[in-house]
Amino acid sequence: MAFTQRSDQTRAAILAAARRRFAADGYERATIRAIARDAGIDPSMVMRYYGSKDGLFAAATDIDLLLPDLSQGPADRIGERLARHFVERWEGELSDEFLVVLFRSAVTGEAAAARLREVFGGQVTGALGPLVPDPAELPVRAGLVSTQLLGVALCRYILRLPPVVAMDVDALVANLAPTVQRYINGPLPAAG
Template identity: 60%
Template structure:
């Protein structure tokens, strides 16, 4: 039998496929078990490979987790969004991320594990600090005000994910996305552009 060139994957392609398979298995296992309970052995079994291969590609569980939850929120360019549509645009974007792309389970995996693992919580804080704060900075040049506005936006985004995707709160699960965009979007809009009562720290 003659083996054609297309029948054998080059080593680099096999390596990329193995890495991708490990990450898929890791995301699913971390999402199901959380960071503490998930094991390299279980992840390897899910990926159909030897545990030593996981260690070869990712070193240890902490490094594998960091790779599995390397989240780019892909926030829309707010400079292109009308100021009075910022809230609805952000809520619609996050709903599409959570419900339309299986790769974005990484964000939900972080949310599930953050309550019980401080390193995971810091990773989640970092994502929102680095990627949501610039949205608020487009609204105000005051760093303290921008940080507060971004934090308030995060309460809505993470709260919505928690109730709809993890706690599965029936009224929120049943709500149509366009209803959530309007209702939660109004709150996010106020957080971004409305007046802030009290005195900033």
């Protein structure tokens, strides 16, 4: 029992140090040695528990977007509910530094970009699945919704574009919701 408890404490210390280091340095510049030093352990322990820097990053950015069940409620308000949830996920009660860490790291590193694709691709697609009548359209619709959600995140929380930052949550949601709604259940023009 003591060994398991010590092992859990070591894992927690490594993850806490990794999250801080990835937030400060990004994926590319963060090193296993620096993370181990921050956690007060030998670098071999990081490798023992997580196998690689990619494995550690995946564990440190294991993010649940906590997407609501979008099938509940009026179909014409899905875009608004999703937009509001996402904005509040970034800055409300559900906010956490891990989204920022993941997003900032994804801009400069392929491993982080792949992780961001996994998080958004899997979770947004899963949330929209029951709402999209044509399964062949699901990947495109989920991808387009993600472009809006990630674009707002980039401009408001990372680049801090003044007009976007200045909007209150209700105004931001009101501007974002119609586009998200159209991507979910509006017509998809054919590529020309």
